[in-house]
Amino acid sequence: MKRHHLGLTLFAAWLCSVPLAADDGVFDQYRDLMGDDNPAVFVIDEGEELWFMPQGPESATLEACDLGLGPGVTAGAYVRFPRYFADADAVMDLESRLVHCMTTIQGRDLEAVTAKPYSLRGDFGTEMEALVTWLAAESEGATIAPEQTHAAERAMYSLGEEIFYYRAGPHDFSCATCHEQSGMRIRLQALPDLTSHTGAAEAWGSWPAYRISQGLVRTMGWRLRDCFRQQRWPELQMGSEASIALQTYMAVNAAGGTMTAPGLKR
Amino acid sequence: MKALTAGITIILNASLMAWTVAADEIEAVLHNSFVAKNQATMERLERDAVQTACSAPRGMPLDNDMLAALREERLNAVVLPADGQYLGDWQRGAEVATNGRGLQSSDDPTQPNGGNCYACHQLAPGEVAYGTLGPSLTGYGARGQSQAMLQYTWTKLWDTHAYNLCSHMPRFGAQGILTEQQLKDVMAYLLDPASPVNQAAE
The missing domain is CATH 1.10.760.10 (Cytochrome c-like domain)
Known part of the structure; x- marks a missing residue:
């Protein structure tokens, strides 16, 4: 995993050479400096390999997996998520859809494929992270257009909005505490206003992202889980209804924006 | 004090009727979506009167009398330093x-x-x-x-x-x-x- 260290070293060297700005602009400059050299490219390749790799008792690839545009269609599929799937009678995010395909097509054990969806610091990336990264890249440059035609999809948006404002825990934090105002920041970290189209498009459109500080690609599912950790809540589960509802809230607010993932974050 | 709290709770419940049904649903969803981890227990998802009153999505009409009573209740519940000394190190x-x-x-x-x-x-x-x-x-x-x-x-x-x-x-x-x-x-x-x-x- 030499590439991780390279990214960190480049970043540290570059950071020392610029004055500390009191906003996120410094990281925007860093992104520009990196150009197309996002270390996520290695993870994209890994995800593509995993899609075409026979796995599980069925020794099947994921080519028969229907991401909403037909079996095996990956280009432009991610920007339509979260969406309703009749075969599962559920609104799914990309992560839960992949779990569905791994269990139904490859015949893999549900507990095994959901045991550790997100890597810990210092780990290599997980299969889920690699697949999501590749599939996001398959939508790079596409317009964010989550499905809102089925009643279940619209109900998921309303549920997401309610959860977004739900205050709980010893600190009384909700998502809205940090993400309902524009132009604010925590310490030096700029906070997107997820109730606005601009903020939601910027946030939804830039995950999954390569986290320089962690040397890993992180998915939106992980981003939400880590927000709730900081909110002092229990742990959000991948593919849970709350996770899908919040992603629907963000994706619909972001509709019309451009998918730029995989992004590059501090 | 207890009577006042109970009274506020009743007013609160009545004024929140519009989203009480949804609130029950949300609690069930959260219960199924989160898992306790270390000191972050599932009880943390249960809301008190302040958290419930302050969870209204933006633009939701609010009952100002109820909110004023709740604020008053919070003011009465503040515990000042026992020794009257406010300033430490x-x-x-x-x-x-x-x-x-x-x-x-x-x-x-x-x-x-x-x-x-x-x-x-x-x-x-x-x-x-x-x-x-x-x-x-x-x-x-x-x-x-x-x-x-x-x-x-x-x-x-x-x-x-x-x-x-x-x-x-x-x-x-x-x-x-x-x-x-x-x-x-x-x-x-x-x-x-x-x-x-x-x-x-x-």
Whole structure:
């Protein structure tokens, strides 16, 4: 995993050479400096390999997996998520859809494929992270257009909005505490206003992202889980209804924006 | 006091009828979506009266009488320092203001909680890594140390909803996030003329 260290070293060297700005602009400059050299490219390749790799008792690839545009269609599929799937009678995010395909097509054990969806610091990336990264890249440059035609999809948006404002825990934090105002920041970290189209498009459109500080690609599912950790809540589960509802809230607010993932974050 | 609380709860329930059904659903969804981890238990998802009243999505009509009664209840519940001493050690207060740890599933529960003031507020002018969700408190000590000022500041730290219902700020005293001594130290960090908060930047 030499590439991780390279990214960190480049970043540290570059950071020392610029004055500390009191906003996120410094990281925007860093992104520009990196150009197309996002270390996520290695993870994209890994995800593509995993899609075409026979796995599980069925020794099947994921080519028969229907991401909403037909079996095996990956280009432009991610920007339509979260969406309703009749075969599962559920609104799914990309992560839960992949779990569905791994269990139904490859015949893999549900507990095994959901045991550790997100890597810990210092780990290599997980299969889920690699697949999501590749599939996001398959939508790079596409317009964010989550499905809102089925009643279940619209109900998921309303549920997401309610959860977004739900205050709980010893600190009384909700998502809205940090993400309902524009132009604010925590310490030096700029906070997107997820109730606005601009903020939601910027946030939804830039995950999954390569986290320089962690040397890993992180998915939106992980981003939400880590927000709730900081909110002092229990742990959000991948593919849970709350996770899908919040992603629907963000994706619909972001509709019309451009998918730029995989992004590059501090 | 108990009767008042019960009364407020009834008013609250009546005024929240419009989204009570949805609230039940949300609680069930959350229960199925989260798993307890270390000190972050599932009980943390249950809301008290303040959290419920302050969870209304933006634009939702609110019952002002109910909110005023709730604010009054919070004000009456504030516990002032037992010995009447409001000001501790500003240097220790600086540590509390800087420390962002405490009560997360990833935190060591044997270590003291931080107040994480800098996450949202500007304080000492020499610290550039401050957040902007709350107002700048640089030079706060210029407000003086009158009894009214001491009590106001203490109350704001203890339970922000006593003055500003549905403020984003945590209830550092009422929720047991900080100890009485830590609150006194933060008070000193804000109000002591020798504190960096009240000194010009170097």
